Amino acid sequence: MNAIHTSNLWHHSAEETFAAPPLTADLDVDLLVIGGGFTGNSAALHAAREGASVVVLEAETIGHGGSGRNVGLVNAGLWLPPDKVIEAMGEAAGLKLVDALGAGPARVFEIIEREGIECEATRRGTLHLAHSPDGLRDIEDRYRQGNRHGAPLSLLNSDETARRTGTDAFHGALFDPRAGTIQPLAYCRGLARAAQAAGAMICENTPVAELRHDNGVWAARANGQVVRAKRLLIATNAYHAGFEDPFRPEFVRFNYCQFATEPLSESQREKLLPGGEGCWDTAMVMSSIRLDRAGRLIVGGVGSVEDAGAGLHEAWARRKLRALYPALGEIGFQHVWSGRIAMTGDHIPKIVSFGPNAYACFGYSGRGISPGTVFGAATAEALLRGEESGLPVAPVRRHQERLTGAKAAYYELGAKLTHFAAHRR
Template identity: 60%
Template sequence: MTASANLWTHTNTEAVDARPLDADASADLVIIGGGFTGCAAALEAARSGASVVLLEAQSVAHGGSGRNVGLVNAGLWLPPEEVVAIMGEAAGPLLIEALGRGPETVFALIRDHGIACEAVQNGTLHLAHAPSGFRDLEERYRQGNRFGAPLQLLDRAETARRTGSERFHGALLDPRAGTVQPRAYCTGLARAAAGLGAAIHEQSPVTRVARSNGAWQVEANGHRVRARRLLVATNAYHAGAEGAYRPQYVAVSYCQFATAPLTAAQRAMVLPGGEGCWDTALVMSSIRTDAAGRLIVGGMGNSEGAAGAIHAGWARRKLKALYPALADLPFEHHWRGRIAMTRDHIPKVVEFAPEAYAVFGYSGRGICPGTVLGTAAARALLGAGAEALPLPVLPAYAERFTTLLGGYYEFGAALSHAAAPRLPV
């Protein structure tokens, strides 16, 4: 296995002309960050006829968007009644409805712009790792259907048929959802935006942000972009710059391990319908396949950190427990990404200055919320106002003890993975 060899980088066939910023520029909207949020915003701004400049410090989808599991899930990680309890009876249902339409928004963009990203809309499976997990799914099924989601509760036998594993106690199927190659999807958004006139610049780290005479001035590579409106879309990969707003969140790692491609016979057994899956365990894990038939096992934790060997050992044991016949199949790729987690697991839109938004905090649900909120943020900034967003715009947002909590989550993941042989899979 090649250390840190990101499968999504290896298999991405989408490309965008995104040369480094090499001259001063002006635009209606300047975006910092080339992930799902920034690229969706750039596409919407260009589609509406606005001029837009996007500045990415590394490459498009370098951060969490290019390291994502690739599950195009509807809604948030939280059950809908918890969303309403946190946000209120007016705001909660609006966000639930908007993100419930999220998969169709994503797949429509893929169709409309011909994005080559291995898109499969055959649903996702939320897997019960234990009897207690199935009870949790029964409650999520009740709540989801109450809010109009076409969820299906599957028994143990049907779950085994769909996954090819006997280890799960049932599942919740969301037929709206699906999977994509996430780096390709994000790159395709950028390519589509560039095709409509957006200026996309990679290798253009922002070094200074200031507001002067009613406009934003953003500096990168020694050059200046002047724009009336600003969107900060860096999420968990915010690098910081003089005068720039810094989103606050807890950074949590998630790692993935991809096998060699399965044989035709193995592919017919393992997730034959192509659903993407994650489980109900407190330290969550995921399984899915890609277009070439690789099986991808993911879990909380930093496989590139001090506990990397623990996480890698867990992935091998997890594969053996789920699919004994595949126990010796080699892992050919592994990588990890950072998740921006907020304390209430609700995304945040902060208007930190006039005509300037920061959007962040997807808590592991980046594809649909990033696409939906990036698109809506562009509309809001370009004239539609805060009403274009499906959640309230905050004047400020703060998190406490972020570094301490990030370390706590990594320790918990490492402890859980080290003890995995003695716990239910």
């Protein structure tokens, strides 16, 4: 099957607008940020508010990459449960990251309120849905782990889950009141607007073609101009392009697609996610459901709609909606889009210190909003003050991933086969 026409809902519905000219002159700044997503704009906002001179170079437009294609779930923590994080990192380092990202949603919603960002911010929690008896055991374990580490989680039975979701398809749910939903592109644009208002310079349509370090200064060549900076942050994540020396992030590419209906009627919305929570399930090939402010139902799943097999993913999404909400009938999709996720082998984000006064942040493994916000501000602080103790993870000099292409192909093929099998049942 051929790729289908894509239309990103977030571009259609974003109340925040942002536009910036490309770089047209040489610059000397305190901090150079490459990449205009959650991480880069959070870093720019923090640094500019600290009085530093900052420039953000974005190859396309603000939020062009994963930040503007996100599901919009402002989750606390990582995809991994706390005990797995601690097992992978050690107790002290693991607890530090768990605590930092547990407070991530509060950080996001604080910025939204402080900066007046119009991004449909809805802090009513999220539901991790048990798709099977095994999935129920998984969320029961996550409930025990989370509460042991201070997370205010609630475990919901199947009846309460059905009341909150409007479907009896799930065996239970884990409710996290710290979390919520946003319009992700609008949030990203709002961060850029706030950073610009604080004094940062944002340059769109400015791809970096060359990056080097000479005589204690970083120099980036873009649009025929040169930006020189004492400090550098690469925040390109899954959309890194244009240069590979002195650093290119290594990760496994993971695709996620979304399908949004037309706005539902009041009667259709009455029992469908009445509390406004965002949801994702425990299936190995994960899916998500949420509503936006206009009442569009958005279903997401692993896979890309930008290549062959897109029709399989759309057919799966239609069948998924019919199974969850048969009363909606044969409702169609007005918007279909997908994005890339940078996934690390251990599912833990990385900060790589690849040169003097330089970091790269990447690998949120599908949790971009809170971690990107937290990591961006923390790396900006560390670069400005020369003090790394406040970083959520200890920086490493190098990070390597093996067989990235083969693993990416495996995940995409797995999604296609799973969605094909679901379509055939």
